[in-house]
Amino acid sequence: MKQVRNTTRRTLLVAGSLVLGSALMGLPAMSSARTLDEILASKKLVIGVNPTLPPLGIFNDKNEIDGFDVDVARKLGELLGVKTEIVQVGSPDRIPFVSSGKIDAVLGAMTITAERQKVIDFTVPLHTEVLGVLTTKAKPYKDWMELNDPAVRLVEVRGATPVKLVQEKLPKAQLLLLDNYPDAVRAIAQGRADAIVDVMDFMTEHTAKHKIDWRIVDAPIEVYFCGIGVQKGNDALREKLSTAVKEMHKSGYVDERWKKWFGGPMLHDPRTAPTYK
Numbered sequence: 001m002k003q004v005r006n007t008t009r010r011t012l013l014v015a016g017s018l019v020l021g022s023a024l025m026g027l028p029a030m031s032s033a034r035t036l037d038e039i040l041a042s043k044k045l046v047i048g049v050n051p052t053l054p055p056l057g058i059f060n061d062k063n064e065i066d067g068f069d070v071d072v073a074r075k076l077g078e079l080l081g082v083k084t085e086i087v088q089v090g091s092p093d094r095i096p097f098v099s100s101g102k103i104d105a106v107l108g109a110m111t112i113t114a115e116r117q118k119v120i121d122f123t124v125p126l127h128t129e130v131l132g133v134l135t136t137k138a139k140p141y142k143d144w145m146e147l148n149d150p151a152v153r154l155v156e157v158r159g160a161t162p163v164k165l166v167q168e169k170l171p172k173a174q175l176l177l178l179d180n181y182p183d184a185v186r187a188i189a190q191g192r193a194d195a196i197v198d199v200m201d202f203m204t205e206h207t208a209k210h211k212i213d214w215r216i217v218d219a220p221i222e223v224y225f226c227g228i229g230v231q232k233g234n235d236a237l238r239e240k241l242s243t244a245v246k247e248m249h250k251s252g253y254v255d256e257r258w259k260k261w262f263g264g265p266m267l268h269d270p271r272t273a274p275t276y277k
Contacts, residue, residue, distance in 0.1 A: 033231035048089035050108030069107040122227035125270035135195035137213035155193035204263035
């Protein structure tokens with residue numbers, strides 16, 4: 001499975017890839033979203049997927065949108081008894097698309113934040129993203145703040161969101177900036193750096209290429225919960241999709257698809273969220 005890493009993808013808080021204030025200013029006038037009854041009657045569920053966030057969304061060899069989110073979107077349609085239509089969205093337009101009723105729901109690293117909840121509604125969490133520290137078993141770190149030491153050599157991807165966090169919270173550490181994730185992980189494997197701060201869920205595709213003893217520091221920096229976005233007030237659809245998400249968790253479908261696309265298990269259970277009811 002070919003996974004292409006976009007070095008400007010969200011790596012701290014997915015909301016960082018969407019300047020929310022600008023998105024709200026440019027938001028189209030809200031039109032009525034399709035109701036659950038209308039969706040069921042049409043036999044079609046229209047879901048937005050961002051193909052620039054691999055492996056959540058990715059273009060396959062046939063130039064079709066594929067990935068974890070597409071599998072989930074199709075399963076949602078199956079559970080609702082309708083066909084799923086995939087619509088390509090990007091980080092800037094995914095919220096406007098669902099807010100304006102152009103699509104019924106949106107996937108694509110939709111971190112549930114207070115700011116976003118002013119604009120759209122969310123299902124129960126579908127998956128999580130864990131911001132943490134990747135290092136090796138040879139290093140003693142037990143907490144990420146231990147990295148704030150002149151002897152620690154951090155490597156980060158130039159332009160990625162964690163760079164700002166490292167510069168502000170870990171100013172004493174040495175910082176090596178490289179152009180992409182394969183090079184950054186290789187620097188650790190070759191002993192040129194000690195650790196990287198990033199979203200750990202997306203590291204497996206890179207660490208698997210190096211036969212060394214990798215380790216994720218036990219104490220995460222932060223855990224983000226991601227759900228499915230629907231238009232504000234479309235409660236019947238939100239509740240129906242939440243029920244479907246719970247069924248996918250219960251059956252093991254989410255875990256199985258995650259392992260397929262990410263190369264390992266999800267690092268934090270989304271069902272631990274206070275909003276998972």
